[in-house]
Amino acid sequence: MPSFVSARAAIAGRRVLLLSLMVVAACQAAPRTVPAPGIVMAPGAGVVGANSAAAISAAQKSAAAFAPADVEFMQGMIPHHAQAVIMARWAVTHGARADVRRLCERIAIAQGDEIRLMRRWLGERKQEVPDSMSTRHTMKMEGMTHDELMPGMLTDEQMRALDAARGSAFDRLFLVGMIGHHEGAIGMVRTLFSHGEAGHDDVVFRFANDVVADQTDELQKMRLMLSTVPE
Numbered sequence: 001m002p003s004f005v006s007a008r009a010a011i012a013g014r015r016v017l018l019l020s021l022m023v024v025a026a027c028q029a030a031p032r033t034v035p036a037p038g039i040v041m042a043p044g045a046g047v048v049g050a051n052s053a054a055a056i057s058a059a060q061k062s063a064a065a066f067a068p069a070d071v072e073f074m075q076g077m078i079p080h081h082a083q084a085v086i087m088a089r090w091a092v093t094h095g096a097r098a099d100v101r102r103l104c105e106r107i108a109i110a111q112g113d114e115i116r117l118m119r120r121w122l123g124e125r126k127q128e129v130p131d132s133m134s135t136r137h138t139m140k141m142e143g144m145t146h147d148e149l150m151p152g153m154l155t156d157e158q159m160r161a162l163d164a165a166r167g168s169a170f171d172r173l174f175l176v177g178m179i180g181h182h183e184g185a186i187g188m189v190r191t192l193f194s195h196g197e198a199g200h201d202d203v204v205f206r207f208a209n210d211v212v213a214d215q216t217d218e219l220q221k222m223r224l225m226l227s228t229v230p231e
Contacts (some may be wrong), residue, residue: 022210074118076137080150081111083135084128095167121203152184168230175226182215
């Protein structure tokens, strides 16, 4: 009996030893996870290569950069939009027909939102921010300051004539005036993009292209509407 017990103990011991050796071998065979040179861990973003981190930093700096022409464009487009909003809001009180009133509502809402976008963009970059309802662009050159109308904007006399008109007369004056207004805005975008260093800011680029797309579409609608307004 003792020899039988001893044999069983010896077998159990060999099993334990074999299991231990297998565990050690598995640990030695497992690959060690060591970050490769030039790799940094970004909290919450997984593994980011050093080159990728540099590219991200460069992109952020580029997004924060802006050109003087970008500032000039945004400052000039605010009064341009402000006059369009004033004109559009008169539709309800000046007897405009239904389709003209719908167009005016769209213009007032869209360009009002864009004025807020432009003022916020300028403020974030510590630039002078025009009043949201100013209809003159203030220019400062060689120590002198003067106000001017941007391309396509109505003169004070034209605005008074529009304000005095009612019904079909208002529709015609509004459509003629706003067609020129939109053409002026599209021209301002072309001037912006004619500067090689301008229009690269992401907000300015998207906004300027939206102006061209939206106002080109509205120009087509207004020309069709104008053709149906009685003389």
